[in-house]
Amino acid sequence: MNTKNEILLGQFIENRDELHQPDPKAISAILRAVERASERVHSVISRAGLADVLGAAGSENIQGEQVQKLDLFANDQFIESLESCNHIAAILSEENDEIISLNESGEYLFATDPLDGSSNIDVNISVGTIFSVFKRNQKGQPKKEEFHRHGYEQVVAGYVLYGTSTVLIYTCGNGVHAFTLEPSSGKFILTNEAIKTPQKGNIFSINEGNYKTLEKGIQNYIGYCKKLNDKGKRTHTARFMGSLVADFHRNLLKGGIFIYPATADAPKGRLRLLYECNPIAMIAEQAGGLATQGKERLLNIKAKEIHERTPFFTGSKVMMNKALSYLDE
């Protein structure tokens, strides 16, 4: 405890070994490394207009997307911080075509979208970091095929939302816990333990610019969300920021559904399985929500490629079941 009876992330994980099995020490070290990197990313983002970090870096990533300066800065922070924790054998990052080997003797693999929502950086809207950890099944020089795993094998999943405040959310398969950054000390303080998402909600989050290219069932579900009740009032409300972390976090706390389906521009979906959808899906399930690829549970998918994309549906149980019922039609 510190003087104000606040529980820091480090204290929480050290005092709650039962949440961090089978290897509390390693999981603690990995989460502390995430904490350090996120704090650095936060401090640059919070003065982005003053630092030389806005705008494009002038290159494209393997997905053909414009890389932003802040994408690269965030990526460097996570690589550097995780290298120093010694437990990570390799990192898979959205920003690197191939995996990056760190410590051959590390027992874990780390997958990350270091800066999610990067189209929002220059306009001062919330962005995030998403991360996922697998335990290795082998020793020696890490290979990218080691990331070809099922989502349910994740041992840690989490995200950091750089919003009006900066919050770090994680699960080790024993509940979802949230910490808020105290900027003056650079420490994350426990603000919400064992988060449960509402079973019902009224927020639907989908980029409707893609409407005409969506499969009929999803169009019909959007139509359902727009229906009025018998008093002529709306039944749902639409919210879509273009930052998955921010869209998901809002829905997690308030109740809602997030959908990024297959579209004409992204026939396999836009979001990446290993470092966007898997960790969000584990958090959603741990909070009592659902996450699917459409009809199939997302965490049952086994990755075939490191930068693989997937359609993604996640949110409150009642809303998810309603949406999925439209896919059956």
Ligand code: AHG
């Ligand atoms: P990233 O910035 O890591 O490339 O991810 C952006 C993602 C995600 O955050 C968001 O939900 C989605 O892209 C928005 O895509 P559209 O602009 O196609 O709606």
Ligand code: MN
């Ligand atoms: Mn992203």
Ligand code: MN
């Ligand atoms: Mn990104």
